Amino acid sequence: xxxxxxxxxxxxxxxxxxxxxxxxxxxxxxxxxxxxxxxxxxxxxxxxxxxxxxxxxxxxxxxxxxxxxxxxxxxxxxxxxxxxxxxxxxxxxxxxxxxxxxxxxxxxxxxxxxxxxxxxxxxxxxxxxxxxxxxxxxxxxxxxxxxxxxxxxxxxxxxxxxxxxxxxxxxxxxxxxxxxxxxxxxx
Numbered sequence: 001x002x003x004x005x006x007x008x009x010x011x012x013x014x015x016x017x018x019x020x021x022x023x024x025x026x027x028x029x030x031x032x033x034x035x036x037x038x039x040x041x042x043x044x045x046x047x048x049x050x051x052x053x054x055x056x057x058x059x060x061x062x063x064x065x066x067x068x069x070x071x072x073x074x075x076x077x078x079x080x081x082x083x084x085x086x087x088x089x090x091x092x093x094x095x096x097x098x099x100x101x102x103x104x105x106x107x108x109x110x111x112x113x114x115x116x117x118x119x120x121x122x123x124x125x126x127x128x129x130x131x132x133x134x135x136x137x138x139x140x141x142x143x144x145x146x147x148x149x150x151x152x153x154x155x156x157x158x159x160x161x162x163x164x165x166x167x168x169x170x171x172x173x174x175x176x177x178x179x180x181x182x183x184x185x186x187x
Contacts, residue, residue, distance in 0.1 A: 019163060023093040024126070062084070062089060068145045
């Protein structure tokens with residue numbers, strides 16, 4: 001089987017909490033970002049951008065997340081706030097993929113799908129380099145205060161956070177819906 005097909009058929013998400021160091025070095029991260037940048041993009045407009053969190057930036061962003069969470073959940077326990085503060089420390093590297101559609105003849109829906117394709121390409125590029133990754137959209141992907149923290153413009157939304165690291169243990173296969181239940185042929 002062709003190595004690309006093998007990679008496509010063996011890629012498996014690993015939860016961020018099950019990731020360990022090392023994460024990608026700069027060259028490996030550059031490959032992941034280039035793969036995200038290389039997606040179908042009708043109109044060649046690049047309706048996405050990336051924000052990378054590495055090292056201490058993960059903890060600083062996590063502290064800000066915890067403060068935002070606490071302001072909206074005044075009864076949150078210290079344990080829960082500590083969890084929120086540690087979110088971005090679950091993996092050695094996190095990349096926010098920002099959908100940034102513009103007014104253009106290309107429909108907004110296609111531009112948003114292109115941002116989703118960027119997320120998927122990044123997962124594949126991480127896998128192809130021996131890393132594990134997970135595409136997450138938890139509460140902070142839909143929060144206006146977090147959007148402001150990231151400097152999102154009115155037209156922008158978080159398409160997902162891509163967590164990248166090494167596997168603490170070999171990922172197991174998960175049960176998937178039967179392919180034949182998801183495919184039909186138009187006649």
